[in-house]
Amino acid sequence: MKFSRATLAATLSAALVLSACSGGDDPDSGASGTSSTTPTTSSDAGSEASGDVVGATEDGAASDDAASTDDAASTGAAGDEAGATSDAGDEASSTAGAGDDASSTEVAGGAGQADFTLAEAEEIAASTLETRLKALKAKKGDSAREYYKRSAARTNRVAGVAAFKLEEVFGKSPEAKAKKAAEPNVLAISRADEDPTTLMLVQTVPDKDGVPVLHLMESLSGKAKDFRIIWEAPMLPGTEIPSFDRRSVGTPVITGTREAGDLARSARDSLRMLLPHINWPRGEGKLKVETNGYAEVVRKAAKEQAEAVADQASLRENNWMFTDDTRTLVLEDGSALLFATLKRHTTFDVKPGSILTPPEAYQVLSGDDEITDQAVMETYVFTVLHVPSAEKDFKPEMLAAREQLVSAKGN
Numbered sequence: 001m002k003f004s005r006a007t008l009a010a011t012l013s014a015a016l017v018l019s020a021c022s023g024g025d026d027p028d029s030g031a032s033g034t035s036s037t038t039p040t041t042s043s044d045a046g047s048e049a050s051g052d053v054v055g056a057t058e059d060g061a062a063s064d065d066a067a068s069t070d071d072a073a074s075t076g077a078a079g080d081e082a083g084a085t086s087d088a089g090d091e092a093s094s095t096a097g098a099g100d101d102a103s104s105t106e107v108a109g110g111a112g113q114a115d116f117t118l119a120e121a122e123e124i125a126a127s128t129l130e131t132r133l134k135a136l137k138a139k140k141g142d143s144a145r146e147y148y149k150r151s152a153a154r155t156n157r158v159a160g161v162a163a164f165k166l167e168e169v170f171g172k173s174p175e176a177k178a179k180k181a182a183e184p185n186v187l188a189i190s191r192a193d194e195d196p197t198t199l200m201l202v203q204t205v206p207d208k209d210g211v212p213v214l215h216l217m218e219s220l221s222g223k224a225k226d227f228r229i230i231w232e233a234p235m236l237p238g239t240e241i242p243s244f245d246r247r248s249v250g251t252p253v254i255t256g257t258r259e260a261g262d263l264a265r266s267a268r269d270s271l272r273m274l275l276p277h278i279n280w281p282r283g284e285g286k287l288k289v290e291t292n293g294y295a296e297v298v299r300k301a302a303k304e305q306a307e308a309v310a311d312q313a314s315l316r317e318n319n320w321m322f323t324d325d326t327r328t329l330v331l332e333d334g335s336a337l338l339f340a341t342l343k344r345h346t347t348f349d350v351k352p353g354s355i356l357t358p359p360e361a362y363q364v365l366s367g368d369d370e371i372t373d374q375a376v377m378e379t380y381v382f383t384v385l386h387v388p389s390a391e392k393d394f395k396p397e398m399l400a401a402r403e404q405l406v407s408a409k410g411n
Contacts (some may be wrong), residue, residue: 114249151229155341166361188244191252199253214233271326
C-alpha cells in the first residue's frame, strides 16, 4: 500500500487562506502592529515597520504540556554542509543534556545602540537575500550547496539543500521565478554589546499580494560578510509583528533556553506548551498555545495518514526542539518573539507480513522503494512564538511556521 504525508506548504495553502500586508512606521515606538492594505518598507532609521496577516482562525483543543525536547546541538551548524539523518531510536522522549546546563539567560546590551545602522542592515539583508535567490534558482547540486553555504546556516541550510534534492519530485519554489530578490524590510537589529554575535529580523513579501515571510539573520563574528539566514517562515493568518524598540537603539536578545529572565517562562517551557499539540497521537488537555490553525492542520494530516495505513502499519509523530537554534528577541513592551526549529519524526511501524511502498520523496531521500519493518521521516519545523513578559502574562501565540522534510530511512 502506498502512503504519503502532505507537506505543510500544500496543507496550509489548501486549508487556510493566507493574505498579508505590512503596517506603517512609527518614529517613536518601533514596529507597528496596525493593519495596512499594502506592504511597505521603511527607510527611516528612527522608525520600524511590521508585517501582519489578515484572517485569523481559532485552533481547537489539543494535548497537555507533557512533551519532550532535544538538547543535542543542531545538525545544521554554521559550518556544516547540508544533509542530516536521525536514528529511529531518537523517538523516545528526552530531557536536557549536560551541555544545556551551561546556557544562561542574558539580555544583550544596555540602553544603547544597534549593532548596525538601518542603511547598513538593509544593504546586508538585500545581499543575503540575493544569494538566497541564487540558491533557489540553482540547477546543479554543487551550485545550490555553495549558494546555501553563503546565504544560510544551521538547520535552515540543511532544509534548503533537502528542498533542492526534492525538486525532482515537487518542482522549484515559486520564488525561483523572481528576477530579483524581494525587497527587505528590516524589523529589528540586535543591540550592541560585548558578544560579537549579531541578529537581524527581516520581512519580505515575495509576491505582490503574497504572504509575508520572516527571515532571522545571524553573524557569529558580527561582520557584515558573515550574515546567514538561520531561520525563515511565512506568517500565519491573522498574525502581526508587535512593536520592537527603535532600530537605531537596537533590540535586546535573550540567550539560553532554561531561564525565564523577565519573561513569564523560559524558552524550553514555552515550547513544551506547543509540542503536545503537534505530536501524534496527542494527549488530552486544553490548548495552551494559540497556533492560528497550524496545530489543527498538522493533527488532521497525521490522523488521516494513520487511518490510511492502519491495516499495514501504525503511525506516531514526535517533536523536539533544537536548543542551539533557539533565539529570543525582546519587544518594546517586554514580551518577546521566540524563534525555534523543531525536529519531527514521523514513524511508520509495519505490521508483520505487510509491505509499504513509499512515496517518491521518501525514495529520493532514502534510496528505498519498499518498507517491511519501519520507516522514519524527519522534518524540520521552523516556528516563532510571541511569548509574554513576567509582568503581563498571556497565551503564547504562533506567528509563523514552515516545514521541510530533510531525511528519510527505513528497512
